[in-house]
Amino acid sequence: MATAIKDIQEDPRERALQEKVATGYQLEDVEEMTERYKNVLVNTIHIAADLEVVTLPTYSPAIKTSPTLEDKIAIAAACQDELGHAQMMYRILEDFGYDTHSFLFERDPEEWRTFQMLEFPHEDYIESVVSMCYGDRAGYITTVDLEENCSYAPFARSLRKVNYEETFHVSHGERWTRFFWNQSEESRRRVQETVDFYFPLCTAWFGMPDNRKTRTDQLSYRIRGASNDEMRQKWLSRVVPFSESVGIKVPAHYDEEQGKYVLDYEPPIYLDEEKREWDYDRQITWEEQLKVWKKGSKHKVPSIARVISEEWGKDLW
Amino acid sequence: MATKLKSKKKIDQKRERGGAEPKYYEVFARKDSHSDLSHVGSVEAPNDELAQVRAWYIYDQHKWREMCVVPLESIITVTEEGKSAKIKMG
Numbered sequence: 099m100a101t102a103i104k105d106i107q108e109d110p111r112e113r114a115l116q117e118k119v120a121t122g123y124q125l126e127d128v129e130e131m132t133e134r135y136k137n138v139l140v141n142t143i144h145i146a147a148d149l150e151v152v153t154l155p156t157y158s159p160a161i162k163t164s165p166t167l168e169d170k171i172a173i174a175a176a177c178q179d180e181l182g183h184a185q186m187m188y189r190i191l192e193d194f195g196y197d198t199h200s201f202l203f204e205r206d207p208e209e210w211r212t213f214q215m216l217e218f219p220h221e222d223y224i225e226s227v228v229s230m231c232y233g234d235r236a237g238y239i240t241t242v243d244l245e246e247n248c249s250y251a252p253f254a255r256s257l258r259k260v261n262y263e264e265t266f267h268v269s270h271g272e273r274w275t276r277f278f279w280n281q282s283e284e285s286r287r288r289v290q291e292t293v294d295f296y297f298p299l300c301t302a303w304f305g306m307p308d309n310r311k312t313r314t315d316q317l318s319y320r321i322r323g324a325s326n327d328e329m330r331q332k333w334l335s336r337v338v339p340f341s342e343s344v345g346i347k348v349p350a351h352y353d354e355e356q357g358k359y360v361l362d363y364e365p366p367i368y369l370d371e372e373k374r375e376w377d378y379d380r381q382i383t384w385e386e387q388l389k390v391w392k393k394g395s396k397h398k399v400p401s402i403a404r405v406i407s408e409e410w411g412k413d414l415w
Numbered sequence: 416m417a418t419k420l421k422s423k424k425k426i427d428q429k430r431e432r433g434g435a436e437p438k439y440y441e442v443f444a445r446k447d448s449h450s451d452l453s454h455v456g457s458v459e460a461p462n463d464e465l466a467q468v469r470a471w472y473i474y475d476q477h478k479w480r481e482m483c484v485v486p487l488e489s490i491i492t493v494t495e496e497g498k499s500a501k502i503k504m505g
Contacts, residue, residue: 182473189457192437198459199428256456259476 119249119320126251128193138315139250140194142322143187145211146244149237150184151202152212153177155401156219157226164223172270173226179263186256207402208394215299217395218374224278224285228292230271232337236303238264239333240322247323272340279344293346295374298367300337301350302391304330307365310384334359349378371395433461440466441490442474444482452481 111132125131131139154177161173188198215233220226241264245257278285305311308327316322324332334350338359341348349362366387368380382390429435437459445452455474460466466484474482 182475185458185473186456189459192459199426199431203426259456259474262476 116318124249124251124254134315135319136194138319139253139321140191142244142316143190143253144196146241147184147187147191147201148211149213149216150180150187151405152210152216152398152401153180155397155404156216156229158219160220160223160226163221164226169223173223176230176267176270179267183260183263186259190253190256203406205406207399207406210398210402212394212398212402213303214391214395215296215303217398217401218295218299219397219401222288223274224288225292227271227274227278228289228296230267231275231340232271232293232296232300233303234264234267234271235336236300236333238268239329239336240304243322243324243329247320249320275346276344279346290346293341293348294376297348297350298363298365298369298376300333301330301361301365302387304333306384331358334361431461432459438462439487440470440484441487442470442482442484444474444477444479446477447480450480452483455482457487458484 109132112134115132115135119125125135128136157173157177161170161177164170164173188196188201191201192198215236220229238261241257242261245254245261248254248257275289279289280286305326308325311326317325338348338350338352350359351362352358353360363378364381366382366384368377368382369375369390370377432438438461440458440460440463441454442456442458443452444455456470458466458469458473460469463484463486466486470482470484
């Protein structure tokens, strides 16, 4: 394994392309790519497309339970945005030999590449707005990084629309999270409970800590510009001040000495999936965490199966 | 192990695509009468009518003043001589 990586690093074509993109050069055509570049790029877009689509079964239960027609429209509109983003990614993937129909409708749900943050169906509207406030913010930070830095220009350009629309989701989330915090004792309790659940999920969105990461092709081929830890730091620098300004308690703070935001717990920690509760004192190993991520929550397969078999029908409203 | 799906949507791909091969359209739009008509993206559709609908629904980030679609095969490349036009997502 180690020798294989070494061989490729020493391949002059791979090295030349890495140096070219490091200077800011952007590729416009598939013909300009090396195999290794193509693999890491396609993998990145593939995962991004899956993540857009899984928002649908995740958000949809809240369409039923949200209190007013406006709230239902807000969630449905966000779902429509996300599917539009997936459509554009599918269009790019087709240039790499993907068939959208079989990719979306004929793949085994277990093969979908999803992240834990987007796997838990929303139980109510408060969960949806908290998820937009913290989760879409996390997603936005990754897609903005891709728009600003991705060396494959067509993908970077396609993310302009994506990011434009994600800002609406984030500001919608922040506005209503603040509203429900101030509405009543009970809604405040529910906001805090939901943030308690989502905060570690969102910090995990950015993946392993940099010093644990072994695959760095995304950075060396400039598919992305920022590392996992840099993006996580950026996310913390937005959500921690926001939470503090509202009064929401979050397990992170700004450390004056280090000059950066730090978590008040040591990830990875144990999640009781049934209760949706984190045990901040119970650390698990990264190997265990990777297993949990790879397997997905118990909701993953039924959610995706529902998208594929289109069982929305009259249940939607 | 493969997951059993309760039901699977049946789609006639050939009919959806209007043929065995996908057909692509490039989408151009202008925000207001002072702005340039710019390339905003690309859609796959079996015919001109569905291309219009898909373009309008997918690229809905602005209330466009004007939007049009052009079949990719109609684009004649100048700088990329001898190749088909590259898809330039907007």
